Amino acid sequence: MLRLTKKADYGLMALKYLAEHPDVPAVSAKDIADAYHIPQQLLAKILQRLAKEGLVKSHAGMNGGYALARSSREITAFEVIRAIDGPLFITSCVTVSGACDLHDSCTIKEPLARVNDSITDVLKKMRIADLAGTGHDVHTLVSIKS
Numbered sequence: 557m558l559r560l561t562k563k564a565d566y567g568l569m570a571l572k573y574l575a576e577h578p579d580v581p582a583v584s585a586k587d588i589a590d591a592y593h594i595p596q597q598l599l600a601k602i603l604q605r606l607a608k609e610g611l612v613k614s615h616a617g618m619n620g621g622y623a624l625a626r627s628s629r630e631i632t633a634f635e636v637i638r639a640i641d642g643p644l645f646i647t648s649c650v651t652v653s654g655a656c657d658l659h660d661s662c663t664i665k666e667p668l669a670r671v672n673d674s675i676t677d678v679l680k681k682m683r684i685a686d687l688a689g690t691g692h693d694v695h696t697l698v699s700i701k702s
Contacts, residue, residue: 558646558675564637566594567602568687571636574612575628575688582621602640609639628688634679644679646672 560568573588585603589596603622607614611631612622624631637644647668 560637561641563598563602564640566592566599567606567636567640568633568684569594570599570603570622571606571611571624571628571631571684572687574622574624575684578624578628580623582615582619582623584621587621606636606639609635611635611639624684628685629683631684632680633682633684633687634676636684637679644672644676646675 569592570585570588573591574583577583585600586596588594588603589599603612604614606612607622607625610625613625615621615623634644
């Protein structure tokens with residue numbers, strides 16, 4: 557089964573929360589963690605990673621916290637997942653190295669590569685604004701090509 561890691565899930569939830577609170581200059585990791593009942597320390601590490609990747613801005617100090625670095629309509633789900641988990645591959649043969657003992661005789665490499673590309677395309681079209689309900693209807697973003 558294809559699944560997001562908990563870290564990627566929490567990262568998307570955090571950016572969704574920030575998108576839903578655009579008038580707040582900085583939201584603490586604690587506020588986001590409390591809103592979704594997720595571990596604060598883990599979320600803080602995820603937000604630090606997202607700040608390092610330029611998806612959120614970190615504000616230090618007593619009223620510090622995090623804010624989106626760009627508009628929620630400009631940040632994609634793909635960017636968030638890649639920032640947290642690295643490249644997205646559904647199977648090892650779709651990786652950059654493509655290392656597999658069955659490479660020459662494999663009959664599913666190309667179909668799986670198409671699935672991987674389709675998932676990547678959907679995630680690149682899905683904006684944080686879509687997750688927050690301020691963008692497109694998420695259901696219209698998904699179309700599987702046969």
